[in-house]
Amino acid sequence: MTHEEIKQTLLQRLKSIAPDTEPGQLQPDDNIRQTLGIDSFDYLQFIVALDEQFGIETPEEDYGKIQTLRELMVYVGARVKP
Amino acid sequence: MLEYKMPSLGADMESGFLREWRVKPGDKIRKGDIIAEVETQKGIVEIEVFDEGVIGELLVGADEQVPVGRSMATILTEAEAAGKTPEPAKAVTEKTMAPPHHIRSSPLARKIAAEKGIDIAAIQGTGPEGAVTRDDVEHALAAQAAPPAAALAKHKEVEPARPEEKPVTPAVEAPPTAPKEPAKATVTSAESIRMAVAAAMSKSNREVPHYYLETRIDMRPALTWLAEANKQRPVKERLLPAVLLVKAVAKALNDVPELNAWWEDGLQRKESINVGYVVALRTGGIMVPTIHEADTKSLDEIMLALNDLIPRARALRLRSSELADSTITVTSLGEGGVETVFGVIYPPQVALVGFGGITEQPWAENGMLTVRPILTATLAADHRASDGSTGSKFLNAIKTYLQHPDKL
Numbered sequence: 001m002t003h004e005e006i007k008q009t010l011l012q013r014l015k016s017i018a019p020d021t022e023p024g025q026l027q028p029d030d031n032i033r034q035t036l037g038i039d040s041f042d043y044l045q046f047i048v049a050l051d052e053q054f055g056i057e058t059p060e061e062d063y064g065k066i067q068t069l070r071e072l073m074v075y076v077g078a079r080v081k082p
Numbered sequence: 083m084l085e086y087k088m089p090s091l092g093a094d095m096e097s098g099f100l101r102e103w104r105v106k107p108g109d110k111i112r113k114g115d116i117i118a119e120v121e122t123q124k125g126i127v128e129i130e131v132f133d134e135g136v137i138g139e140l141l142v143g144a145d146e147q148v149p150v151g152r153s154m155a156t157i158l159t160e161a162e163a164a165g166k167t168p169e170p171a172k173a174v175t176e177k178t179m180a181p182p183h184h185i186r187s188s189p190l191a192r193k194i195a196a197e198k199g200i201d202i203a204a205i206q207g208t209g210p211e212g213a214v215t216r217d218d219v220e221h222a223l224a225a226q227a228a229p230p231a232a233a234l235a236k237h238k239e240v241e242p243a244r245p246e247e248k249p250v251t252p253a254v255e256a257p258p259t260a261p262k263e264p265a266k267a268t269v270t271s272a273e274s275i276r277m278a279v280a281a282a283m284s285k286s287n288r289e290v291p292h293y294y295l296e297t298r299i300d301m302r303p304a305l306t307w308l309a310e311a312n313k314q315r316p317v318k319e320r321l322l323p324a325v326l327l328v329k330a331v332a333k334a335l336n337d338v339p340e341l342n343a344w345w346e347d348g349l350q351r352k353e354s355i356n357v358g359y360v361v362a363l364r365t366g367g368i369m370v371p372t373i374h375e376a377d378t379k380s381l382d383e384i385m386l387a388l389n390d391l392i393p394r395a396r397a398l399r400l401r402s403s404e405l406a407d408s409t410i411t412v413t414s415l416g417e418g419g420v421e422t423v424f425g426v427i428y429p430p431q432v433a434l435v436g437f438g439g440i441t442e443q444p445w446a447e448n449g450m451l452t453v454r455p456i457l458t459a460t461l462a463a464d465h466r467a468s469d470g471s472t473g474s475k476f477l478n479a480i481k482t483y484l485q486h487p488d489k490l
Contacts, residue, residue, distance in 0.1 A: 020396070033417075036364075037362075037364045039362075039417055040323075040324070041322065041388060044317075044320060045389070047317055048317050051317050057316075057317065060312045060320060061309075
């Protein structure tokens with residue numbers, strides 16, 4: 001999966017969790033939750049969706065490492081199966 | 083025979099627009115069945131019935147404005163229904179039938195179609211008498227991108243029925259129809275929600291003598307327990323701290339039932355503990371869906387309930403019981419970074435619990451100073467219904483439960 005494919009998948013997932021937001025306008029270092037107004041329930045659903053989509057498992061202690069689009073892409077990119 | 087009346091879905095609600103019947107005369111109904119969709123300031127609400135029986139007559143037609151308390155339908159017992167063939171609701175059907183050339187559609191459908199620039203005349207309606215409903219418009223939008231020309235053609239179709247478009251048959255014994263809301267098309271759902279919140283909060287501040295109490299809670303036991311519990315769980319089954327808070331409030335109400343009540347012509351204690359959980363809408367305003375009987379639910383069940391309710395609250399798709407049954411409200415503003423919340427009670431309830439964020443703070447215990455994750459919990463309570471000592475007992479009960487999360 002390419003860098004761009006991961007990004008597009010992340011944005012689609014964010015849009016499906018929070019349809020009234022515009023994830024496409026996120027800058028790489030924006031805090032996703034603060035910028036889009038996503039609460040902890042939405043964010044947990046987002047993590048669930050990511051795990052299912054990419055076949056990864058995200059432990060709770062890693063939530064703090066994936067606050068921005070850039071962090072998410074690095075995190076997912078390092079774990080997703082080729 | 084029973085009458086089903088337009089329910090009140092909040093202190094601010096005076097009437098609602100019937101958008102769609104989900105039942106017809108002769109249909110058997112059971113408690114909890116959804117019989118209609120009603121549009122309120124808080125979106126489209128699925129109206130549930132709380133009796134068993136057979137639908138007798140439908141007394142109002144689609145798109146009628148129905149005041150709270152007006153009869154909407156009759157419900158017969160099985161025996162009554164067996165002795166009488168249910169008659170179709172002629173008066174309603176005929177009254178609401180429009181001439182063939184007029185395209186029937188709900189105001190919401192017209193509004194969405196107008197906003198999206200889609201020609202409502204081209205949409206196949208599935209509502210009563212083939213009326214175009216909101217779902218029909220949404221399906222049409224999903225199925226095709228509306229051509230720009232449609233926006234020009236739509237205006238004739240979206241206009242309300244003209245006065246000369248009389249019903250085919252005069253209405254017989256039908257309740258008077260309230261005027262259609264002319265300003266509807268210009269009011270966005272965000273504005274409508276804002277007005278609903280404004281009405282309820284103004285009523286509260288006008289009528290309810292609030293008193294406020296506050297306490298700080300050491301959340302180390304709860305957070306430690308939660309982190310351990312979540313390690314054993316797949317991501318889908320993980321719990322969030324808010325679930326512990328809701329359960330602690332519900333259990334504390336078992337100990338202090340004076341606060342699980344409504345104030346309506348005096349104090350009315352409620353048996354079921356139904357916790358309203360405030361959901362902030364990203365477009366502004368709030369919705370407060372109900373977690374029914376939260377004291378009897380496990381933490382997992384409360385998590386499931388919130389995962390179900392929060393997205394539907396944001397989409398303005400809640401059921402009547404989820405809007406009207408709360409016996410207390412919980413608002414948690416911690417994620418926004420504030421420490422303390424002093425809330426406004428949602429009438430006719432008599433108490434609201436506010437939770438701020440969990441932040442590391444100095445904490446003195448057993449003569450030692452340390453740093454702990456601290457949560458500030460507040461109570462806004464109605465002084466007509468309770469006094470400070472009761473409120474204090476309640477906040478202390480919440481605190482105690484959060485020190486023993488394994489027992490929640």
